[in-house]
Amino acid sequence: VRASSHGGQPWAGRWYLQPLTYHLEGQPEAEHLLRAAVVYPPPLPLAHGRLLCALELAASSEAPGVLLSPATRPSHGWTEADVTPYLVPGNGSVRSLALRHICVRAGRAGDSDATLAPSQPFLLLYLNDTQAGLAPPAAEPFRHRRDTGTLAHDLPGYLREQGGEKSDCSLRPFPVSFAQLGWDHWIIAPHRYNPRYCKGACPHLLRYDYHAPNHAVVQSFVHQLVDANVPRPSCVPYRYSPISVLMIERDGGILYKEYENMIAESCTCR
Incomplete structure (x- = not known):
């Protein structure tokens, strides 16, 4: 446009x-x-x-x-x-x-x-x-992103995968207390937080929103077309955010501190 x-x-x-x-x-x-x-x-x-x-x-x-x-x-x-x-x-x-x-x-x-x-x-x-009967030609099962030098695929299957099937690589919640980790003797607040984690299989066609590097796209093709012994890319965190805590110092003082990279915000395939 x-x-x-x-x-x-x-x-x-x-x-x-x-x-x-x-x-x-x-x-x-x-x-x-x-x-x-x-x-x-x-x-x-x-x-x-x-x-x-x-x-x-x-x-x-x-x-x-x-x-x-x-x-x-x-x-x-x-x-x-x-x-x-x-x-x-x-x-x-x-x-x-x-x-x-x-x-x-x-x-x-x-x-x-x-x-x-x-x-x-x-x-x-x-x-x-979405018109019925307009299936993509068999000779062109997908389109490549050629404009920005990345091999990730946007179409087709984007809508089907976009819903985030439970088996697909996605962000999962995991609330945990600092008492469970054995850190409650020095962390005053918060008592709990949700670090989250990434789990699931990486799709055969890596969508754009996975932010997968070109190496992961090539590895996925190698697994499918060349040698199945080469593993598919792994589902791992892509972006993190910090948390703020109140903690007790060794001298008994109270300190406010921010810890980076404590909460997974999105997942990728690498």
Whole structure:
């Protein structure tokens, strides 16, 4: 989906500011949106520097001026930022997406750079056609993510796996008390916490939301197609969050401390 730009002169000194709106009214009702990403080029080389760009979600009551973080940071090639949460809030859907394309000239600009316009980002939609009888051709059982240099697969089977079957790699709860761990003699509070853990089989087609490295994708193919003795990737935590505790020091003092990487927040396959 290409953006419709509006506003006056985007350049103001070293800064470039261009409001962009992506309209989704033309999306057929039979096609369900699985994922959406804004794709944009890397920093442009200038005669005496670079043109650095970023994307900002237009301010709203739900998301006041969110700066979109790229899913990858390649040294060359195109970059993409996931905007699925802003297009599919809850069970509904949004009919347009408003962004601001912000760029700045880093370094001294030459005469040829003064009016250089960056390439306009576009919106990439991953859709599932729910019309009966429209099965994907046998010759093309899945699509590859070729734009950002990752081998993870988004389609098909995304919806089927997205529900999080009990056997699939997923985050599981495990509340535990510090008394059970034998730490209650020095941790005052909290008494319990839920570290959570990852368990389950890694899918044959690793979905994008697993954040699996390319090595895991290749290992999965090797297991399926070359040698079953090579194990499938393992289900392990991907991201963690800290917890804060009140603890008793050896001298009897009370200390507030934050321990990093104590709660598993998501899982991956490696």
